[in-house]
Amino acid sequence: MTRVSRRRLLGTGALTAAGAVVTAAAAPPAGARTAPLAAPLDASLTADVVIVGAGLSGLTAARDLVAAGRSVIVLEARERPGGRVYGMPLGDGTTNEGGAEFIGPTQDRIAALAKDMGVDTYATYNEGKNVYYRDGKRSLYATDGLLGAVPPDWGVVDLELALLKLGGMVQQVPVGEPWKAAKAEEWDAQTFHTWSRSNSLSGGARFLMDAFASSTLSMRSQEVSLLYLLNYAASAGNEANPGTIDRLINTKGGAQESRFVGGSQEVPIRLAARLGDIIRYNAPVRSIATGSGGVTVTADGVTVSAKRVVVAMSPAIAGKIDFSPGLPASRAQLMQRYPMGSVAKFVAVYDTPFWRADGLTGQAVADSGAIDATFDNSPPDGSRGILMGFMNQANMRKLDAAPSAEVRAAGLDSFTKLFGDKAANPTLTAFQRWDNETWSGGGPVGVAPPGALTAFGPALREPCGPIHWAGTETSGYWTGYMDGAVRSGERVAKEVDAAL
C-alpha cells in the first residue's frame, strides 16, 4: 500500500567513470551510504566484487562485503531492486505484494534485516474459518494445517498417516544437503506424485497433497522430486528448530504468519537505498569471462572488471548468461535442471474485507478454477479489503495467451465461488505473472525434478573459480523464501571475503 516513487526505485545517481576504481571506505558502519558515483553509458568499472542481481540475496551480499571493506558493484537487469520481491502497482498509486510476501517463525535473517531497515510486521489476518472447495462443493474448516481440510471421514486417517510418514522422512534429510540423506537415491528416483499415490487412497488426501506442492512450489506434484519436497520441508526451520511440514504450510505458527507494514518490497527498497549508487539498474548481464586476473562481467551499458563475481540468481536464469570459458558440466547441466514454477498473484480490492464479517479468514483451497489458494491481503487497519489468489501451475498455463480481461474474469470467478457474490464487484484488480517475466522466468523458486539433486546438487553452491553462487535456491534453511535469500547473501559474502 506504499506509494513508491519511480525516483526511489531508480536510485539517484549513476556509476563511476570508465576505468575508475570503486573502493568502499574500509568497513563502514552498517547503514552507511557509499559515496555517490557518476558514469556515462557503456562505462568500464573496476571493483573487488561484482554482484549480479539486486534481489535480497545480492543486496545482502553487497551489504556484508561493503561492511568488510570491499569495493562492490551490483548489476541489476530491472529498473528496480527486489527481484522476486515486488510491490505490484494497483493502479491508484498504491501497491500490494505481487511476489514474496510473508514472514514466519525461525525466519531469523529476513527478520533481522527488516528490523535493521525499520520495516515492521503484523499478523496475517487469520480469524474465522477457511474455505475448502472440491468437486463443486464449498465447505468450511478450522484454520491451519492440511488435516483440518478433510471432511470427517476415513480420508482424515488416510492423510494423517501419509503426513506422519512424510514428516518422519523430512527429519532424515540433512538440511541444505539432501543428496546426503541415507535414502537420497530412493527419494530422488520418484516424483512426489508417485509417493503420494503409493501412500494414500482417498481422493481428499491426494488432492491436499497436490495442493501442498502447488501452493508451496507452484508446480504439479508430477514435476517435483520427492527428495526436493522433503528438503523443502526440512529447510523450514533454523539451527535450533528442525524444519517441519506444518511450519511450511501454516499461517499461525508457520511461514505465512506475518506480513510487512508497507509491503515486503520495503525491505529491498530500503536496503538498496542504503547501498546507494553501487547498484546499476537496467543492466542485464550478458556475459561473464574468467581470466587469470579475475572476471570481466559485461552488462548492457556497463562492463565491470573484478576479482570475484557473485551470481545471485536462480539457476535457470543464471543459465542465460554466456560464461567463457564454459562452466564445468556439473554446473552447466544443473542450470538446465532447476525449472521455475508457474505462478501469478491476482488481487481484487473491495471497500471492506467483507469475508471477515462472514466469519472467514480469506484463506481458501480449491480443486478447480483459476485460483487454487487465497489469502487476505488487506492493509493492517482493514481500511479496505484485498483478496489475493495464486494462479498456480496448470491453472496459470491455461491462461498463457489470455488477454488481461480474461485473466481478470477468471480470477473474479474463483473469488466469487469461494467467497460469495460480493467478490464479483471489486473496485480494482491487478495481477503479477512471473512465468512470462523475463528476469525471473517463473516463481516462486527453482525446483528439482527427479534425479537432479543427487547428481548435480552440490553444484548449487560450489564456486567455479572466481564465480560464486547465491540466491534462495542455494540456502539450507528456508530455501525458496526471503529468509533463504538473505541467508544465501550472508553465506556468499563470507565465502567471497575469505577468498579475496
Add this chain to the structure above:
Amino acid sequence: MTRVSRRRLLGTGALTAAGAVVTAAAAPPAGARTAPLAAPLDASLTADVVIVGAGLSGLTAARDLVAAGRSVIVLEARERPGGRVYGMPLGDGTTNEGGAEFIGPTQDRIAALAKDMGVDTYATYNEGKNVYYRDGKRSLYATDGLLGAVPPDWGVVDLELALLKLGGMVQQVPVGEPWKAAKAEEWDAQTFHTWSRSNSLSGGARFLMDAFASSTLSMRSQEVSLLYLLNYAASAGNEANPGTIDRLINTKGGAQESRFVGGSQEVPIRLAARLGDIIRYNAPVRSIATGSGGVTVTADGVTVSAKRVVVAMSPAIAGKIDFSPGLPASRAQLMQRYPMGSVAKFVAVYDTPFWRADGLTGQAVADSGAIDATFDNSPPDGSRGILMGFMNQANMRKLDAAPSAEVRAAGLDSFTKLFGDKAANPTLTAFQRWDNETWSGGGPVGVAPPGALTAFGPALREPCGPIHWAGTETSGYWTGYMDGAVRSGERVAKEVDAAL
C-alpha cells in the same frame, strides 16, 4: 577417417555487404550453389528467413527454403557445420564419429539426404558375441536385444514380461504428440525408474532397463519421464512401420545397423558446402527481437533482418538466447524443462580389430567403470581397429573435473575389462565430451523429466509469431536421431514457406 580441411569446414567466402538483400534465384535446382557473397565484420544483412544453427535440421531447412526460392542466411555459433554430428580428430589427420553416428531401417530422411550427398553406408560390425559385464563378472551373449543379455535364470522371464508390457504401452503413444496418449497423465507422472522397479524384481532386468535409458538418452532412468521414454520408442519408426523398442536398441535391424563411409559428418559437411556462403560461422546468436516488420537476429559480428526466423537448436540451448519481447510462458518454461544428457564418446585405435579374432562384435554393456556401452568403430576395411565407448550419465559426471589423462586411463580400464589386455595399449585415443560443450550443453538429446510433456509438450513445435522451431527434439519420428533432425528441417521449411 576422412581428412577434413579447415578450409572446407569454414567455407570459402563471407556474406553480403551491410544492408544488402540476399535473394536466392527462384527455385534453383537441388544441388545448385548460391552465388558467393562478401561482407565485412559486423555486417547487417537482410533475408526472407534467418536460420539459427547449421546442424542437420538447420541445413535441411535452408536447403528446402532455398529450393522454394526464399533468401536464407544461416548463423552458426561454431566454426563448422553439423552440430551434434561431428568428426572427432584422432590426432593423426583422420577423424572418427564423435557425435551422432549410426543409421538404421525406417530412417528414410537421413538416408535420402545422405544418398543425395553421395555418402554411402556400410554395416556396423556385428559378427560374434557381445560382452556383458555385471557385478565384476564378464560373460558373453548372442547379439542384439536386451533379452540376450540376461543370464539363463528367471530374470529372463522377468525382463521379457516387463518389455512386453512396455512394448504394449509404446503402441498407445501418438507419435510426436505423446501428450495426447490416453494414459499420458499417468505415464508422465512417474520416472522410468519408478516404472521399471514396479514391473520387475530381478537385478538383471533392472540393470538392463537402466542400461536402456543410459545407452539411448545418456541419462539415469531416474531423470526420465516414463511418457518421454515410451514416445522415444514410438518414434523409432516411420509412417509405415510403427516404432518399437527393438528398432531403437538393436544393431541388426535397428538404429545402430549401419554407418556412413567417411563418417556421419560427411553429410552435413557436404550439404553445407552445397549451400555455400549463406552460412555464417563463428556467429553465435545472442538475441532475437520481434517487431511488426519481422525479426532482427543479432549474432557476434552480424545482424540479420528477416521476415521469419527458424531456431534449429535443442530447447535448453535455445533458452540461452535473449528474446524480446519475451516468449510466451509455455515456450519459455519448456526451455527450462528439457535438459540434455551427460555423455562423451571415447575411442581407442589399435593396429587391428583384435576382438574380432576373439569372436566378439566389439559391443558390450557394463554396470561399472567409466564406459557402459561400446561399439566397433573401425573403418569399413578393418585396416585398423577402433573401439568406441560411451561415458554416460553418472560415469560422465564423475569425470567432470578430470584432466584428459584421467579420462583416458578410465576409458582404457573399461576397454581392458571388457575386451582383455590387448585393449590396454592403443596407438591413439581421443574423446569428445558433449556435456561441457557450450553450444550443445550435453547430448545426445533433450529429455523431458516427469510432468513436462503433458504441460509444455505442444510448445516444442508451435511457432511464436515469426519464430519457428526445429531440431531433432521437435520431430515425431526418430526424435533424438539424425533422421529426426532432417525431418524437423523439412517440416519447418514447409511451415515457414507457407507462412511467408
